[in-house]
Amino acid sequence: MMNYKKINTYLGWLSFLIAFVVYAMTAERTASFWDCGEFISASAKLQVVHPPGAPLFLLLGNFFSHLAGSPDTVAFMVNMLSVITSALCVMFTFWTITHFAQKLVDPERTESKEKNLLIYFAGLVGALTLTFTDTFWFSAVEAEVYASSSFFTALTFWCILKWEHAWKEKDANRWIILIAYLIGLAIGVHLLNLLVIPAIVYVVYFKFKSFDMKGFLASSIIGAVILAVVQVGIIPGIPTLAMKLDIAMVNGMKMPFGSGVWVTALIILAIIGFGLWYSHAKKNQLVHIATLSFTFILIGYSSYAMVVIRSLAEPTIDMNNPENPINLVSYLNREQYGDRPLVKGPYFNAKAISAEAGKQDYRKGDKNYEKAGFPQPELTWDPKYVTLFPRMGDQQKSSSPAGYANWAGVDEKKVPTMGQNLKFFFKYQLNHMYWRYFLWNFAGRQDDIQGDGDVLHGNYLTGIPFFDNSHLGPQAELPEHWKNNKARNTYFLLPLIIGLMGFALQYIRNKSDFLVVAMLFLFTGILIAVYLNAPPYEPRERDYTLVGSFQIFCIWIGLGVIFLAQLLEKYLGKTKSAWAAFALAMLASPVLLAQQNWDDHDRSERTMVVEFARDYLMSCDSNAILFTNGDNDTYPLWFVQNVENYRTDVRIINLNLLNFDWYVESLTRKVMDSEPFKLSVTKDKYAKGLREQLLVYNNPKVGLDQNRYYDFGQIMKFITTENDSRATINMSMYYGPEYSAYNVNYFPVRNIEIDVNKDIAAANGTLRPEEMPYAVDKIRFSIPGTSVLKADWVLLDLIMNNKFERPVYFASNSISNNHLGLGAYMRLDGLVYRLIPATLPADQEIPLRLNKDIMYSNLVDQFELGNMKTQTVLGDETTYRMIRTLRTYFGYLALKLSRDGEKERLEKAINRCMEEMPASVVPYDEFTIMAPLASAAYTQKLNELGDKLCKEFADEQLDLLEYCLSFSGRQERHVSMLEKKTTEQLGQLLGMLNQYQRAELVKEIELKMNSYGR
DSSP, X not given: OOOHHHHHHHHHHHHHHHHHHHHHHHSOSSOOTTTHHHHHHHHHHTOBOSTXXXXXXXXXXXXXXXXXXXXXXHHHHHHHHHHHHHHHHHHHHHHHHHHHHHHHHOTTOOOOHHHHHHHHHHHHHHHHHHHHOHHHHHHHTSSOHHHHHHHHHHHHHHHHHXXXXXXXXTTTTHHHHHHHHHHHHHHTTOGGGGGGHHXXXXXXXXXXXXXXXXXXXXXXXXXXXXXXXXIXXXXXXXXXXXXXXXXXXXXXXXOOTTHHHHHHHHHHHHHHHHHHHXXXXXXXXXHHHHHHHHHHHHHXXXXXXXXXXXXXXXXXXXXTOOOSHHHHHHHHTTGGXXXXXXXXXXXXXXOEEEEEEOOOOXXXXXXXXXXXXXXXXXXXXXGGGEEESOSSOOOSOTTHHHXXXXXXOOOTTSOOXXXXXXXXXXXXXXXXXXXXXXXXXXXXXXXXXXXXXXXXXXXXXXXXXXXXXXXXXXXXXXXXXXXXOTTOEEOTTHHHHHHXXXXXXXXXXXXXXXXXXXXXXXXXXXXXXXXXXOOSSXXXXXXXXXXXXXXXXXXXXXXXXXXXXXXXXXXXXXXXXXXXXXXXXXXXXXXXXXXXXXXXXXXXXOOHHHHHHHHHXXXXXXXXXXXXXXXXXXXXXXXXXXXXOOSTTSEEEETXXXXXXXXXXXTTSOBTTBOOOOOSSOGGGSOXXXXXXXXXXXXXXXXXXXXXXXXXXXXXXXXXXXXXXXXXXXXXXXHOGGGTTOEEEOBOOSEEEEEOOHHHHHHTTSSOGGGGGGBOSEEEEEOOSSEEEHHHHHHHHHHHHHTTSXXXXXXXXXXXXXXXXXXXXXXXXXXXXXXXXXXXXXXXXXXXXXXXXXXXXXXXXXXXXXXXXXXXXXXXXHHHXXXXXXXXXXXXXXXXXXXXXXXXXHHHHHHHHHHHSOTTTSOOOOHHHHHHHHHHHHHTXXXXXXXXXXXXXXHHHHHHHHXXXXXXXXXXXXXXXXXXXXXXXXXXXXXXXXXXXXXXXXXXXXXXXXXXXX
């Protein structure tokens, strides 16, 4: 008969196999939205991703990419890295649970059959619950770092439990050294793994001492210090030392670049050497372990050498260009994202009362390190607006003031109170941004539409009517398209209850183990929420950052099986109670989660992300320039170019990155099949710290007429002039007398013009024959706002020097079509706006200028529209936004075709829109999206088609109205705005139907509305 150890090992691998099969079956076959396109592209070609990087993940991803048989399967193979690491995480979670279960059930290790059975069952229920949890499964099937990070967390925690098991053995400390190496490796994936360090200290502490508050606090401090040493002292600390030494040695001692790096390496070797010598000479085991641990952390951390090496090779994706110590430190510190004070800081509406010269940034020059502009100002804030534990301090997002008002009742014009500060913390940062996500995983989820705190979307849901109705309002009359949302999952609180059973059992039976698990749960959950200090209205849900705590809670779910078995034991006996508890827990947790979650985690048929990316590029002519802005209109495009080698002639330029000198410099190099660009300025003019943001300023000394238009070439010369006092303003205007030694350029006028060669534009197809009457000799526009960013003037310089020799496009879904006042010269060509030297006529009915032939060719004949007509394909909120954008453009095309009497093409266009993007999958939501399609159909007497569109919209809105009217009493306020909007939209629909004399349909809708009785 096999012993406990063997069966435990086999069952662990069984849990791996189950998870692996599930994830492999449901994994995305191509790239997803957000960072996945970037990570797959960078994995395939070993490139440099956004700060702070993930070099080990990319190295592993590169290995997996080589297993692909063709470019079409590269994405799936890199996704398989997440599949395998997630399955391994499940396996190590199984062994972690059985470790704790054995200490509860069989602390003397008698290994009786009944006890062993219960231990195995606990491990299987907990591990398989983790397999099917919402957040963990989401990360397991795409090429993101969180799956690999979870694996390292599980493996590292399991290793300290192995040490605990073998701590009396002579070579037990090898586990500590392995843990140090794993922590070092995990740095190259994600820093979340570092949060296991305090739990490791607690395990060691409880192995030598029983619990007492003094010892527990001391171990907490030690854990925090070690965490700080790694996170602050090693990760950015060592590169920062190398940077400072390099600046001092190059600038002060005239030594070559990199000298400080070599000196830093020698210092580290000396420290390691001394530590080993000292520990050996003094026979000090603690120093010996500490020195070896430090060494192995550095060995693991050395994966970051890949970032520097590959950056030096100037790959296509080279975020932040971290090829030298200065750029590397900025990269590791994520400086471009700013920081959020945690201990003391200003509120969002604080006013600065003075400024002092602070940190001076440097950049690498030709022969030495140069000062990058003026020192960063350290602002002194009005003391009334400075608080301890600042939770409402975001000054970057324009939406934050409204968010603080919504969540904490803050008046932007008044000083927030500590009560409001704490209200925002508890109500938003803890409840909305942690506990809501926690309950998604163990109670149930309302849908996959991001919620802003209302009852309509994004909440947890249990499936227990009285409970859900009390906090979400009546659920019986829910609109069909909400009821059928694939992410609407109900678990009836069962996994949560089983987890609380395990929580209680471990607390009662083994407080030391309970504290270890509880502190790890706290560090990977609530304390992350505290550390992130999230502002309101995040661009997407952030549950993936908290997956570690959900992973830890599954330990308690596993232990809950023991609690349940012991409840049943007096009725069924030991063996039967174990089997009964296992069966009940399996059905109530992993089986239920699998049944509910499968449809909203099965991405195996999804292709829309990559198809939309191809559609963007398909909209562009040969050798085009395409300006993008956000993650979702950039990373998928990088993927199809870098991995699928699709339309590599198009140069994708991200406007956010165009604010950085390293990115501007990359434009002067050839990338794939895209030739380099001409710029009016040399690198020293757009270098870091120079002309980052130019004030639009009418300087009386210059005397420019603000009512006339000025050639942008002249303006470029003006803003890059350095020795003319008329072309600069003194920084003391902004930051006071401390900055009187610094002058910066400014933008002298708003009205700009760029010369156009109409012959070139006509010859290369930029101007079509029918557009020639509207062609202009100069593009004239006015700069909006009070300042011009580096990205703005570099963009204009590119346009000027391009001279319309290459087509220029802007991604329609990412920026305003009136970017920099150029809206009058934009023409919609599918999913992109093309900049043309013509002012095409626009009207109120069709607000966007478009060419119907180009639009028809793209939307109807060429575009791949994401196979959404297959009802089983999983969409998400980002996909739905893209589909609504496409529908809007179909509507504009329909109006244009209808106006020109092209009935046949109109019918084909509307049918394609309805067939490829059915309302049953993605509702219209807005009357303004549906109305152009229906209006165009009715105008050309396609009444049946118009009626179908209007019926779909009417059914959708009537469903919503019925839902709103089911609310009563105090709950009515939750849907008052939705009810008003729905009623207005139905009124607009009836108005349009009356206009086109669709009396029967009007009567049908009015009867339904009247039947609701309000």
